[in-house]
Amino acid sequence: MKLTVNRLKLLGLLGDINKVVPSRPTLPIWSCTLFQAKEGYLMVAGTDLDTALVRRVKAKIIRPGEALCQTKKLVAFLKALAIESVVISLVAKQVKVEAGKVSTDLQAWNVRDYPPLPRRIMSRAATVAGLSPALGHVAYAATKEDYRPVLAGVYMDGNRLVAADGFRLAQATLKASGKLPEAIIQNRACQIIRDIFPGKVKVNARIVKTGGNANTLVQFEDAERLLITRAVQGNYPDWEKLIPTNGRVVSFDNADMKSALRLIQVCNPDNHPIRLFSRGAKLTLYTVDDDCWTRAEIPVKGKVKVAVNPKYLADIMNQLPDGRVVLRWKEGNKPLVFKSKGEAHVVMPMFVAEWAEKTPETSSTPSQSNDTAAAVAEAERITAETHQGAETTVAV
Incomplete structure (x- = not known):
């Protein structure tokens, strides 16, 4: 693999991919990013096993191929450069990045050991406008607890988004050409979608069976990005009865x-x-x-x-x-x-015992007054006994 690509565009792609790639994976290879060069484009992909993101940018392909490497140091290297384009090539077991007289070599991992990316969903999609801001308006109400997984995400239903945590609920209506698939999108995937999709998004879904279990995959796509995420399994509560x-x-x-x-x-x-x-x-x-x-x-x-x-x-x-x-x-x-x-x-409302407004002068309650009076009486009794003891000692 060998290609020439614009440095700033590559940085933008890697910034999005790093939102998906886990920072502390169980296996080091899961923190890698996949590069594929073919047909005039450089495709960059990453996954956390639940969500996969693919982005691509135009590039001058000198030799097609693919490579796998960790990109934390690559991003730092690209940010430090001032040159417009860089050359990326796979040499032996190293990913070489060249910028004029400066270059860096990164360890290349075996592509065959990387988790397989889900295939692109080809079913009919609904086009949604304003998905990212709508997700932001409801995602705050989704629970952050793991013991209720069906509430740990945003529920898509027709052209509506719903989130709840047992104490509050948020619902927003979308402008969509077509019906959205019924699915629960995980909290982390919702945050990624909000960060990387600025405009209209095509949304569709399909059910896949892996290991005897049926999983719903939901795809979000625009002209530059393709994100596929595994939906939360389970039945969402009948939220309409709560409004x-x-x-x-x-x-x-x-x-x-x-x-x-x-x-x-x-x-x-x-x-x-x-x-x-x-x-x-x-x-x-x-x-x-x-x-x-x-x-x-x-x-x-x-x-x-x-x-x-x-x-x-x-x-x-x-x-x-x-x-x-x-x-x-x-x-x-x-x-x-x-x-x-x-x-x-x-x-949900909260219960309060008192509704009358208080001021610092009128805020003490009867129980507080009684406690204060008892404390004063006890202090006076102790003082009197102390004085009496002192007088007796002097008399002796």
């Missing part, structure tokens, strides 16, 4: 809510519940810390009285687009749903 369809409705501006939350959280480092209750045309946000009582007001339409986890509420507001946000709620321990421009975010 309330009736109840009271209030609306507010997202920018107002985010500004109020930022200020309140400065004085709420322990993430105590935040109370939301309306008074006329104003929504009061109120939280109580051990030594801090913080409140803020924003304009609102409608009536509401709920308490929520402030971190979850901030996550939702950060994902929703700017503009009006509609909150649908019911009294009691019923889910709250925040909606705006095709997105729905569901979170």
Whole structure:
């Protein structure tokens, strides 16, 4: 194998591939990158056994072939160069990279020992616009725990994306020409897709059987990238039942809510519940810390009285687009749903014992007052006994 390729374009390809290649693999060969030179293109591929990514760039092919090597030092070498093009060749058991009078040799691994890459899926695909930002708007709600694998990813259903962790749920609607395959995309694969696919993406899937098990492979493709990932096996919960369809409705501006939350959280480092209750045309946000009582007001339409986890509420507001946000709620321990421009975010409310606002002067509770009085009485008793003992000693 021997070819000439643009240095900056090769760096871009390797940057994407390194998002897939594991940094601490079980076997060293799994951290390698595959190079294939043929038909006027250099193809670069990497895999972590669950997800495989293939990218290609135009190159001047002098001698077709393929090579396998680790690219951490190659990337550092390419970044240090100032030359436009480099020559890559396979010489004996070394991958040689030349840039003018400078060159480096990397250990070449046996290509036959590399895990086989999945074949390209040729079935009919749905073209999706805005996939990467939509994944970003829902992926935050996917669980990070391993004991519930079906929730450790984003569920594709028709033209909708859904993620949940048992405490909250996020749903976004996509603009797609065709129906998306039903599959659960792993969290890591979702992050890679968000990082490398900037525009429209073609999505399709197929079921393959390996070792007696049926696995669903989902393919994401554009003009420059091809990513195939293994979907999470299992049945996703009936998430549509979790989104309330009736109840009271209030609306507010997202920018107002985010500004109020930022200020309140400065004085709420322990993430105590935040109370939301309306008074006329104003929504009061109120939280109580051990030594801090913080409140803020924003304009609102409608009536509401709920308490929520402030971190979850901030996550939702950060994902929703700017503009009006509609909150649908019911009294009691019923889910709250925040909606705006095709997105729905569901979170469970929190129980709080007290709703009356406190101030530093009126914040002590009866139990606190009784405890304080008892402590003072005990201190006075000990002081009196000490004085009495001192007087007796002096008298003797």
